[in-house]
Amino acid sequence: MSFTFTCPKCGQIMQCEDEWRGMQVVCPGCQQTVTLPAISPAEAAVPVAPMNVDVPQNNVPQQPVFGAQPASTYGMPGQAAFRPPFKSHLAEAILATILCFIPTGIVAIVFASIANGLYNQGKIDEAFAKAKTANIMVWVSVGVGLVIALLWTVGNILINS
Numbered sequence: 001m002s003f004t005f006t007c008p009k010c011g012q013i014m015q016c017e018d019e020w021r022g023m024q025v026v027c028p029g030c031q032q033t034v035t036l037p038a039i040s041p042a043e044a045a046v047p048v049a050p051m052n053v054d055v056p057q058n059n060v061p062q063q064p065v066f067g068a069q070p071a072s073t074y075g076m077p078g079q080a081a082f083r084p085p086f087k088s089h090l091a092e093a094i095l096a097t098i099l100c101f102i103p104t105g106i107v108a109i110v111f112a113s114i115a116n117g118l119y120n121q122g123k124i125d126e127a128f129a130k131a132k133t134a135n136i137m138v139w140v141s142v143g144v145g146l147v148i149a150l151l152w153t154v155g156n157i158l159i160n161s
Contacts, residue, residue, distance in 0.1 A: 007034055014084070028084045028128075086127065088115040089134045096138045100145025108137035 003021075005014050012029030022038035090112035097105025111134035119127035 005036055007032070009034065083119075083124065086119050086124075086131070088112040088119070088127075088131045089138055090116065092138045093134055093141075096141035096145070101141040101148065104137050104141040104144060108134045108141060111137060 002015055002017050005016050006012070007014065007027040007029055009032050010027060010030035012027050014025075014027070016025070016036055021036055024033050024035050026032070027034055090109065093105060093108035093112045096108055111130050115127045115130035115134060118124075118130060
């Protein structure tokens with residue numbers, strides 16, 4: 001079973017497993033440590049029987065970490081890995097390449113493709129960094145494209161007048 005949690009510092013919405021309640025996690029949005037609620041208000045009135053919890057050999061329970069380590073450490077042992085929502089900006093990079101400025105658009109496509117590959121390999125932090133670079137290159141392409149269009153328009157007006 002899972003629940004959603006909103007970071008009180010940045011508003012990032014996270015999907016968390018029930019077993020993580022009461023643990024400290026790192027928010028993928030603001031990279032700040034936040035404590036998940038121990039129990040939801042709706043569940044506070046319902047008595048819950050204790051669960052059998054597997055404790056690692058060193059008797060230190062593992063804490064889930066969002067965005068700070070590779071995907072192999074995401075989630076609790078025996079559960080599917082948690083992957084935060086991800087956008088590589090590949091579609092925007094393709095549009096910026098076609099419509100705005102080809103050189104920086106191609107760079108944006110390369111970074112977005114690398115980000116997709118890293119995300120699929122479970123290297124979440126690296127994927128987000130490459131996706132951020134791809135997004136920056138998309139906006140550089142749009143800006144350069146607009147400047148070129150403006151200069152071309154002004155040049156044609158000056159030549160024809």
